[in-house]
Amino acid sequence: MSSPTPTKKLLPGAVIVDEGSTKQTETGSWRSLKPVIDYKKCTSCMLCWLxxxxxxxxxxxxxxxxxxxCKGCGICANVCPIKAITMIQEGQK
Ligand code: SF4
Ligand code: SF4
Structure with a gap:
């Protein structure tokens, strides 16, 4: 009978210790695509915010x-029910 594999202690990773810390990280520089809202179409349903x-x-x-x-992920454009958000190339407009 073989002996059990020794357990390895793992350190916790990706731990958020301070709540609200996302405000400290300006993720706008990650963006290659930029969402633009067409206010003539927007119904203020707020799904993009959600x-x-x-x-x-x-x-x-x-x-x-x-x-x-805004990091340009495009989720807002995908969830907008009336397609009022267009993703454009950064620097285009
Ligand atoms: S959901 Fe829209 S506004 Fe929010 S980070 Fe992604 S692209 Fe930017
Ligand atoms: S999801 Fe679209 S329609 Fe709703 S508030 Fe956002 S941009 Fe406006």
């Missing part, structure tokens, strides 16, 4: 994008 993984869309109506934090 799904944005960064503090990049304020909760005021109509929503505004804070490009300091």
């Amino acid at each position: 799904y944005c993984p960064e503090p990049a869309i304020g909760c005021e109506k109509p929503p505004k994008i804070d490009y300091m934090y």
